[in-house]
Amino acid sequence: MKPVITPRFVPSCTKTLLGELGKLVQAYDVHMQTHCSESDWARDYAIQHFGKSDIEIYAESGLLNNKSVLAHSIFLTERDVAMMKEFDAGIGHCPLSNMYFANAAMHTRELLDSGVNIGLGSDIAGAPSPSIFRAAFDAVSHSRVREEGVDTVCLRERAVLLAPGSASWKHSGWQPPVVVVF
Ligand SMILES: [Zn+2]
DSSP: OOOEEOOOOGGGSOHHHHHHHHHHHHHHTOEEEEEESOSHHHHHHHHHHHSSOHHHHHHHTTOOSTTEEEEEOOSOOHHHHHHHHHHTOEEEEOHHHHHHHTSOOOOHHHHHHTTOEEEEOOOTTTSSOOOHHHHHHHHHHHHHTTOTTSOOOOTTHHHHHHSTTTSGGGGTOOOOSOOOOO
16 A cells, blocks of 8 residues: 555646645655546646646646656647656556546557556546456557547557556556456
């Protein structure tokens, strides 16, 4: 069991709160999880109120490091992606929740190819099942929504997304309960 600093997301936090939580992350070298660009509304809120994307706000608040898990993260700019790689943070990919709440599909294929750490999350508050296996199947369906004209994530890559050490969980010490063998 590990403590995790968990600000909900930029729209529900003041910059002071984020900064103070960032101090805790730095002081105790603990994990941090939050939502990042989970919807166009949330992303636009950060830009309209702070003139920056939410990942930039997390970075300047001291919240980003290689133990950070940024849920959703489906509206990242190239600059956001570069920042995520710079800090070696990871994405908590919650495919079904993304489709329900963002009406959008993450560029999973492109992000995997660019070397961003990605692990699966069930987003139990925003999706109907806590099963990580369900999330694995949904990740493939989610990716195939974008199939026309793009490369998608294939069934075999469910194992990549679930396997310890290959995903954003590699720095976290969190491991999925089982590894799927095909
Ligand atoms: Zn969520």
